[in-house]
Amino acid sequence: MADTSTAVSPAPTSAAKPAAKAKVVAPAFREYPTIPALQIDSMVESTPYIATAAHNEPLGFPGELAEGWEQKAVAKMGELLGKYRSLKVYMDSCVHCGACTDKCHYFIGTGDPKNMPVARQDLMRSVYRRYYTLPGKIFPKLVGARDMSKDVLDDWFRYYNQCSECRRCSVFCPYGIDTAEVTMAAKEIMDSVGVGHKYVNEIMxxxxxxxxxxxxxxxxxxxxxxxxxxxxxxxxxxxxxxxxxxxxxxxxxxxxxxxxxxxxxxxxxxxxxxxxxxxxxxxxxxxxxxxxxxxxxxxxxxxxxxxxxxxxxxxxxxxxxxxxxxxxxxxxxxxxxxxxxxxxxxxxxxxxxxxxxxxxxxxxxxxxxxxxxxxxxxxxxxxxxxxxxxxxxxxxxxxxxxxxxxxxxxxxxxxxxxxxxxxxxxxxxxxxxxxxxxxxxxxxxxxxxxxxxxxxxxxxxxxxxxxxxxxxxxxxxxxxxxxxxxxxxxxxxxxxxxxxxxxxxxxxxxxxxxxxxxxxxxxxxxxx
Amino acid sequence: MNYLFALLFYIATLILVGGVAYRVYDYARTPAPLKIPTTPAPTTTSGVAFRMFREVVFFESLFKSNLWIWALGWLFHVGLALVLLRHLRYFTEPVNFIIAFIQPFGMYAGFAMAAGLAGLWARRFLVERIRYISTPSDHLMLALLLGLAVTGLLMKFVMHTDIVAVKTFFLGLMVFEINPLPSHPGLYLHLGMVVLLMMIFPISKLLHAPGLFFSPTRNQVDNPRETRHLAPWAAQLERKA
Known part of the structure; x- marks a missing residue:
């Protein structure tokens, strides 16, 4: 079979209508690949289609976001902290040294600071600190702790779906913190309150x-x-x-x-x-x-x-x-x-x-x-x-x-x-x-x-x-x-x-x- | 003041030892249900020990990652280690000959420590990416450590305090005797910051120290095909299925 024939994407066409809203732009090749300057919120528009009840319910997830989801999400985080040593240790260990900040391909390609591995982790770490650490309970501002809110959830849905769980950052972290583990936990928490990626849940x-x-x-x-x-x-x-x-x-x-x-x-x-x-x-x-x-x-x-x-x-x-x-x-x-x-x-x-x-x-x-x-x-x-x-x-x-x-x-x-x-x-x-x-x-x-x-x-x-x-x-x-x-x-x-x-x-x-x-x-x- | 500091040190020691012990217990009891070493990873336990040794002593991953952070971070940590060892002379009588031997190195290590900290702090202002991720607590932590280094160096090189009395105070504390502490503002500041550092250790990012040893991407052996790895809660799931 010739390898020059036309490509067919194995992404099932039924899973997602061709995206009309997102303009796709390839960045220019850089002569000397340097670390990009920050472009705050440059990828804030990138968000996946949300799974519907028809995708979620067969998998045992709630059909959609319902009243009281905040407490449920925080409780789910607590459950995962007790089940996964990786999550617990990684939530505590980061010192914000910055070693990972230029290692993610999505950061290199977009300059969006929330695509820096540490910032991606902090989307969850800030909530962890608020509910599961003493300083976060007493002085939330001091340690960058935040309440679980719809804004936080929206950021999770955007930016944890801009992580491919490739583990490149984990190679470079002095504590071996693997953002993939954090992303997986975030997706698990989101699915548990009915917020899933349509493509993924449909496929399962x-x-x-x-x-x-x-x-x-x-x-x-x-x-x-x-x-x-x-x-x-x-x-x-x-x-x-x-x-x-x-x-x-x-x-x-x-x-x-x-x-x-x-x-x-x-x-x-x-x-x-x-x-x-x-x-x-x-x-x-x-x-x-x-x-x-x-x-x-x-x-x-x-x-x-x-x-x-x-x-x-x-x-x-x-x-x-x-x-x-x-x-x-x-x-x-x-x-x-x-x-x-x-x-x-x-x-x-x-x-x-x-x-x-x-x-x-x-x-x-x-x-x-x-x-x-x-x-x-x-x-x-x-x-x-x-x-x-x-x-x-x-x-x-x-x-x-x-x-x-x-x-x-x-x-x-x-x-x-x-x-x-x-x-x-x-x-x-x-x-x-x-x-x-x-x-x-x-x-x-x-x-x-x-x-x-x-x-x-x-x-x-x-x-x-x-x-x-x-x-x-x-x-x-x-x-x-x-x-x-x-x-x-x-x-x-x-x-x-x-x-x-x-x-x-x-x-x-x-x-x-x-x-x-x-x-x-x-x-x-x-x-x- | 003598009694205040004595009390503070007793409380701080309890918090530090109890807090870190609890954290270590908590990490140890939380299962790692899946094999997730960052590969290529050692295929034997001794290989993992060697990997961990390189991480702890040489900061291998950080070296791969960013030479600036590595150099400054390593300078600070090695400086701190020497300074801490040097300080053992205030807690032991007679002083072990190794501790006696490193005294001059420990003295200059204080400068290395301060230089490393200053560099790391400068990065929090100068590098846009690191400025973005820094929280107030990150700055305060560096301020605290730098404050400790500076007050220590000041007492060593500029405004001396009565070291013999300080030693008597701490040797006394260890046998529950309260001896007078020299009245010296630099010393009060220095000891106050030590107490603060000890107290926040178990509830702050300083947990990276015990955390590293429990990091599954670094402490797991790469042998999933040879040995079945099963967490207790996962095994229970299997029995239900």
Missing amino acids: GKVHKIGNNLGLPGPALENTLEGLEEDVLEETGAAVKYPLDVKGAEVLLVTPSADFFAEPHVDSLIGYGKVFHAAGISWTLSSKASEAGNFGMFIGNYDQMQKIAMRVREAALELGVKRIVVGECGHAWRVAYSFWNTLTGIGAGANDPFAIQLQKQLDPNYRQPSHICEVTWDLIQAGRLKFNKDANDHRIVTFHDSCNVARGSRMGDYAGGQFDIPRHIIRAVANHYVDMSPDTTHERTFCCGGGGGLLSDELMDIRVKGALPRMEALKRIADKDGVNFMATICAICKAQFTKVLPYYGFKMSMVGGVHQLVSTAIVLDNEQ
């Missing part, structure tokens, strides 16, 4: 009802996969299978639903199939767990996150697979790698009956779950895949580290494997590779600008502005080294960049998956 409803974020029912998936088999057969002569709900397969692949139909995502799905085919590994997708993404994390809701993760556990048990592999998806991989074992007892190290059930079934010789890049790299090292690297010669490739993979997970057996393995794969399948500036890669990578559930159309202005630091880094190597392809391993990054690249004068087809490159270069045995 679809996952529960249909099995994936895009609301693709089983028959549609089947059709799509058959179509892919035909395409691949026609193009390569190899009868690569894209199986659905096959009991007894060795591998269950859980991938973001965008991979089923969106460009360029689908090219990576084609790649995964070719890898399994070439290595002779039996695999299957699941119609029940046809979504790797877990929007429960975005809103900090443990319950939702667990329910959504549980579908994967159930599918794995039903299909009797030996391995669980996760496709190219950033936040999904964070949830899978860091949280699945906690949420669903998928891995080792536990002796409760719940965890033991899956441990008995899954093959302990493999990492559970594995990232598709771990699978492919292991196969490459074992000499089980062959490539024609020249097939990628029309591409000069760079790699965009997706934020949640980079700072919220790992691959392989050592710290930092998540940076090396995708790059190793790219170098194994393509001849031309260039890294972007080290200030913008590895643990210092910038979010694409669309993470954390911000991938909705009405937030396009902040999405475009937040992409500025990444676009600048790309521009430098595009001009210097002729880079024309930015590989990434995240469905959100892919969807975001296809939309945002044109605002900065790039072609939307410049972005694609690592397994898209694998797909181009892999040599299939029964190729004619």
Whole structure:
């Protein structure tokens, strides 16, 4: 499949009408990226569509803001302070040193001071101080404490929906304060009083009802996969299978639903199939767990996150697979790698009956779950895949580290494997590779600008502005080294960049998956 | 005055020790339900100890972040640490030889501490972003610490006080004996600020000191696939399900 075809945003068009009110403006490239001067309230207009009762109630949230919400919100904050050490410690620990102030891509792109991580945290910290600290109760003005009010809530709804939970600030904070934890708690509190982001809550409803974020029912998936088999057969002569709900397969692949139909995502799905085919590994997708993404994390809701993760556990048990592999998806991989074992007892190290059930079934010789890049790299090292690297010669490739993979997970057996393995794969399948500036890669990578559930159309202005630091880094190597392809391993990054690249004068087809490159270069045995 | 300061120091010590102990207990009993180390993170406990050591001693993350804040902050904290160690000589008899050895360093550390604080305070006025996030309490905290440093340095270099009497006073306090404190305005100011600092420690941003050790992004081992991590309230949720 050609990677130059028109882009389709996996953001479901039904979720949000094209934003009429927000004018989308891309900031100019800066010759020397300096810290922007403050532009007070420059993004005060950016606010997501609010979820309606129809979106909220199936998730157990109140339909809308009701009388007495202030006390409810403050009580919810108290509950979370007792449940999450991160929140409690982070509310107390900040000394306003300012180390984080220039680290957020949304601040760099907008200059709005409330997009500085510390100021974003302070939107909640000010309320925390008012109700849960002695000085805030006695001298609110002195310590910057505020009552919970509609104005405060409106600011929360605006600015906690201008945080993509990318954790870049947490790298630089001397106390490791992670704004993502604060944002998640804020979203959890807002949802608990009926104020949610429509796009995110609607999507969680679809996952529960249909099995994936895009609301693709089983028959549609089947059709799509058959179509892919035909395409691949026609193009390569190899009868690569894209199986659905096959009991007894060795591998269950859980991938973001965008991979089923969106460009360029689908090219990576084609790649995964070719890898399994070439290595002779039996695999299957699941119609029940046809979504790797877990929007429960975005809103900090443990319950939702667990329910959504549980579908994967159930599918794995039903299909009797030996391995669980996760496709190219950033936040999904964070949830899978860091949280699945906690949420669903998928891995080792536990002796409760719940965890033991899956441990008995899954093959302990493999990492559970594995990232598709771990699978492919292991196969490459074992000499089980062959490539024609020249097939990628029309591409000069760079790699965009997706934020949640980079700072919220790992691959392989050592710290930092998540940076090396995708790059190793790219170098194994393509001849031309260039890294972007080290200030913008590895643990210092910038979010694409669309993470954390911000991938909705009405937030396009902040999405475009937040992409500025990444676009600048790309521009430098595009001009210097002729880079024309930015590989990434995240469905959100892919969807975001296809939309945002044109605002900065790039072609939307410049972005694609690592397994898209694998797909181009892999040599299939029964190729004619 | 002797009795007033004696009383204040007893109260302040109770608040400081009791308050910080309660905070530490509170942090320790609050579960961290999910594995959230900022990766790449150490995959072993000893690796985490080493990461924490680098954070506490060298301010590693701050170093990555901003050299100005790092330099000023580190200067202040190291200065403060030396000054505090130096002050141990007022509370021990005989004085440990290490404490005796660092006396001259501790003296100059007072200047380092004041310089660091002055620099950090200047940033609160000069850097627009930091001016924006500063609250009155941020300024007062710096004023308090700088006041402590300046009054201390004044007593050391300009208007001496009767150090022997001060030591007698504090050694006495520790065995519940009230001895006379020299009548010296600089000393009163200095000790008053010490008392204030001790009292606000457990209810202010000074909690960053114990907080760092409880920060899940820094103190967790990156091993979620190998070991199941389950908070008590989450385990309960599972039993219900």
